[in-house]
Amino acid sequence: MKLVNDFKDFLTDTVNLNQTRITRLEERVEAIKSFLRDSDWEPTISTFIGQGSWAHDTIIRPVDGGEFDADLLVRVRPVDGWSAAQYVKDLGRVFLESGRYADKTVVYDFCVTITYADDCKIDVAPLVMDREYQGTLEVCDKRNDKFDESQPIEYTRWMREKNGYSGSNSFRKATRLIKYIRDIKKRFSCQSILLTTLIGHRIEWFDKDSEAFADTPTALQTIMGRLDDWLQARPDKPEVANPSLPAENFADLWNDTQYANFRNFVNKYRKWIDDAMAAETRSDSIEKWRKVFGDDFAKGENVKKAEETASQQTLSLLKEGAAHLATLVDAVIDFGVSILPPAFRTPAHLQRPPWHPAQHVxxxxQVFAEYQSSQTSGRGHPVNSGEALPAQGGLWFDVRVNKFQLVPADCYVRWRITNTGAVAMALKKGRGGFEKPNDGNRRWESLQYRGVHMAEAFVIRRSDDRLVGFSEPFYVVIK
Incomplete structure (x- = not known):
């Protein structure tokens, strides 16, 4: 069943960025604009351009304590003699020297990120106009000190054109729902610009006023069906051209493993959506839509919950303790780590922290992870907690405090690495103790045993060996 009204409520109450956050974001963007106009940053500012999900109106509410971000491009006239890196570095200097923004600022390769105390961050990036000839727009790559052509205005126009083909903005709403599935399930990696482009190619001018996009659930089913058909016809990673700059291939944001995983999960979720649409009773349909979106869908309804059923099954699978069967891994891959009961975090072989806690802990x-094919293979790609990974290669774990700050120099880090699953436990590889970092505060761990494993970071003050902070578990799901 379509359950159009339930989708409307779900978008309003759960998926869409609420008005309070939107207002706060707009106020902060205006403050940044005023700050830069009044600053001593040398480039002459032409205008400011919104980019990404914020500009496309596909931004969604953060899930599970995450963040939402907005991209703000500062279109500037070129400065004689400046390299690409200089635009980014000097923009960072302006913010870092400010009493208002210094403690919120991190300078990255293409932008300066301002991270606020709540769940909002704003990426501010220079966009140089008319540098080589009239009409060009270029972003600045600090790492490689080069200019890259960009067409953000054209891309936004393309997205708005695509949405115009649908009824009642159903295309835009379906895009938000697919992003929500990505964020709440954490089953696949697909950066928003790549995901939005893939979705955008699934609607054409001849779809205007058609039944395929008449309402939100129908648009969602249409997009996921067409996307799955397209992906299944392409077992190897295809090209996904930037519609406003065809020479740019957004598929470069994936590696082959990530593409294969995305392809598999789109196929799985397409079937779940088809089942929910085909359900003949309201209660059956709600149960099946909850399998897709979680229990916040039609949350006022008292029907059997898919995640609740999965959680009950998980409890039974854990009767053997940490040596759980492979079936648990399948359940976590389908429904996410949210189905794991609290007891999963504390298996019998888990060691307690040996440090006395400080007065305030x-x-x-926050723990972050990057997948690499080997410990020394160079730059890899970020992965999410709970993301399903192959039993090959490994992860570099890193740690931050207060969302983005480095661990203070007067503290050191220890990692607690805990394996579970029948294979690891049979080989007496459950671990659960504390490990030193390999590189600075980073820790390398290879991916070997099928199971659901955990990595946690503990921050200890050097002066008195007191525990001053620790992270939530970062779940590593090995297929």
Missing amino acids: SRNV
């Missing part, structure tokens, strides 16, 4: 410690 922070939980504002």
